Amino acid sequence: MKKAFVALYVTVLGVFLINPSFSQTLATQKVPLDPDVKMGRLKNGLTYYIKKNTEPKNRAELRLAVKAGSVLETDAQQGLAHFMEHMNFNGTTNFPKNELVNFLQKTGVRFGADLNAYTGFDETVYMLPIPTDSAGLLDKGLQVLEDWAHGALLDPAEIEKERGVVLEESRLGRGAQQRMRDKYLKMILNNSRYAERLPIGKDSILKTFKPETIKSFYQDWYRPDLMAVIAVGDFDVAKVEAMITEKFGSMKPPVAPKKRTKYDIPLDGQTRVAIVTDPEYPQNVIQLIYKQPNSKEKTLQDVRNNFAQELYNAMMGQRMQELTQKANPPFLYGGSQYGDFLGNLDSYTSIALAKDASTMKTALTALLEENARVQKFGFTQPELDRAKKDFFNNIEQYYKERDKTKSSNHVQEYLEHFLHDKPYMGAAAYFEFVKKHLDDVKLVEINALAKKYITDKNRAVVVMSAEKTKDQLPTEAEIRRLLAEGGKDVTAYVDDVTDSPLLKTEPKAGKVTSEKTLEKLGVTELTLSNGVKVLLKPTDFKNDEILIKATAKGGYSLFPDERETGIFTSYLVQSGGVGPYNQTQLQKFLAGKTANAGPYVSELTEGIGGNTNPKDLETTLQLIYAYFTEPRKDADVVAGVLANQKSYLENMQKTLTPEKVYSDSLNAVLTSHNPKRAPLKPESVDKVSLDRAVAIYKDRFADASDFVFTIVGAFKTEEIKPLIEKYLGGLPSTDRDDTFKHPNIFPPKGKIEKTVYKGLEPKSRVTLVSSGEYEYNPENNIQIEALQEVLQIKLIESLREEESGVYGVGVSESTDKFPTGHYRLSVAFGCGPENVDKLVKRTLQEINKLKQNGADPKDIDKFVAETRRKTETALKTNSFWLDYLDDNTYLGDDLDEIFMQDKLLKSITVASTKAAAQKYFNDDNFIKVVLMPEKK
Structure with missing residues (x-):
């Protein structure tokens, strides 16, 4: 299903543009939901969605969705909806402390890449892909979801450890964008609750809240009537339904549930202007936001009207793109689109990236002119014909791939239904509906949308630029004048088309x-x-x-x-x-x-x-x-x-x-x-x-x-x-024997340390690099890949879970075959400036442990499981084979190398990782580069 947008009933001089009987018929019919999805509700109020899907085979995608996010926090809980999400990975009834991550890694599920979660204003969603080809794994996966739902331990000691991790995540978000957002957010959100409840919260609260405060949020909002369990994958639907009923049916609804307030962003009809600058912001951006009440896609008429909105966006997008393809573009990038905004609102948003501060007025004028052009003259029939062709082609492809659609895509549809009341018709029903009704969308209907979207009410204008160029920016008075006068003299759009054959002459075929x-x-x-x-x-x-x-x-x-x-x-x-x-x-x-x-x-x-x-x-x-x-x-x-x-x-x-x-x-x-x-x-x-x-x-x-x-x-x-x-076969050929001239640029030998001082925020970044000559072959490649992964596992445990000093840490490896073999192993993380030395020291300690003792056998097992699971899935995708065949041909590698994987994985042992660590973490070739804030 496409996004649900505002329904349209347009009259001109009292005449319906949509056939009245047609409109009435569809308007009285609710959108039918895909019958292949088993949807139900337990007695305690919990909703579930189950669908059998075999792409990929032997896999399932599980989700726990909770209609509770940061907007429900009290003043004392700001940031705790998100903190609660973290705590569900730090000890539950059946998975104490970090056993959850440890267990899932053993099954081939990667923390962060596969196992993850997010917290928004209105919801929290937990994501778990799980294999289904091993006995009991699916049951264990649903057990994980049940633990998240009502089994978080919220151990005070674990809360204390997680404070540092969440504060580091908060630190990562600091900078010019955040400082500017803080200046304009209340304005564009009309001082609503949303402007006061950013999911990351307040550092002062994250540092000091009592465990009882987060327990209160968990008890108030993690309850069955606000939850959905979603399961899509290669399994028996009836068995999964029975598992969900057994595990989640025992959850008790609260005796006196706290009212789940639905917060709105009020519309007051005003036009608001924010001009914000920052010393570290390098771009020049202008946004026009026309806010509209949100409409749900409840009836088939709403689905049908949504076609017009999709076509409008496509044609407007084409026009804006054309402006950047002219000899003297008015901006570096520009776009206009109608869609979801936040809370109870949609918006029509026009945005431009100006060439520099002095051309902000030019960029704004261009946005206003394009909006005015479509308001005054509308789109043309050829534009609509092309947009319909593209739209139908996309929906037809969606239909043709209905039995090859990944489970993760289906899951998203059901999440949207539960969280935002957006229906899921299913590919076959939607395709048939498009076939039947797309031609009914007429140009006059779409052209009327511009008058609805673009008005002088409920507007917001946000200008963002560098502090040093603020004198070149338009003033609020100038912006308001442009809003009033922009586009007055626009002329109709001229459609630049040609219909020549793509090829001047037919190729002379080869054999x-x-x-x-x-x-x-x-x-x-x-x-x-x-x-x-x-x-x-x-x-x-x-x-x-x-x-x-x-x-x-x-x-x-x-x-x-x-x-x-x-x-x-x-x-x-x-x-x-x-x-x-x-x-x-x-x-x-x-x-x-x-x-x-x-x-x-x-x-x-x-x-x-x-x-x-x-x-x-x-x-x-x-x-x-x-x-x-x-x-x-x-x-x-x-x-x-x-x-x-x-x-x-x-x-x-x-x-x-x-x-x-x-x-x-x-x-x-x-x-x-x-x-x-x-x-x-x-x-x-x-x-x-x-x-x-x-x-x-x-x-x-x-x-x-x-x-x-x-x-x-x-x-x-x-x-x-x-x-x-x-x-x-008809392509030109001179039969030359070509190759490249490799520049042979690799990291220098020796020990190098460099500290860079830049930035207003107390943020640091660290990169540690080991490099050197390398014998490029499959046997060495798998060893260095294993070394990268086992170090990644250990650094997440040590720097994040034990030191609470980072939100994330990345270990990467790269190898080159040409002109001679080279390798590079890098560790990178962000942290507080005060923790740089401590965390670098801990990193080097973990590396030395690998050099002295080799990898923990459990971590080797995790790497092997992750690699096998990842490869199993990749082997069933066209993109994998395209890149694999192309890369191996370019490098001159054996095309049968993929069939060596089992043998290569068996070669990874404690001894081999110890030897690899000693070989590739070369103390003689070591680079450390650190970013520190500017000295005051």
């Missing part, structure tokens, strides 16, 4: 000269007469998806003195469109098709990526052929693109954020200040030449013989061979 079957992989390898190689892997993972990727070695490394132009090459060529179509015309030409393809030129490679379906495969191959043979140069559009890019970089340079300074400093250290890795600056754009970009592009795509195309998805090899011979 398959050799064919090899890789039976184990299910891959057919073709060699075409022009030298192009094609790897074909037909799958049944999706019914309507085909993914394409082509890669060749070379890239802009072959033009070492033209790095800046090389970086922009593919972007500038794509900005011009292809063949007879400029970029705007091309998007319109492809309306209603799933035909996406685009070229890229990176430092070491060039290639093309695309996605399509069986119906539009030929169009996509035509597009690929055109990008090889008919790249298009548009000097006017490129001038605008480069001007925008320069403005963006100038803004970033004028107001250097702590994150930017730290990132640039870390990059400089890791690359020995090599200019080939220096971040782009405004003057870099001046070195970019469109003519040279086109020349580089044509050079890299002049010879297809060194390209390997990988095609994965819903096709039959014999059926698509003629298309491959025609379009890929």
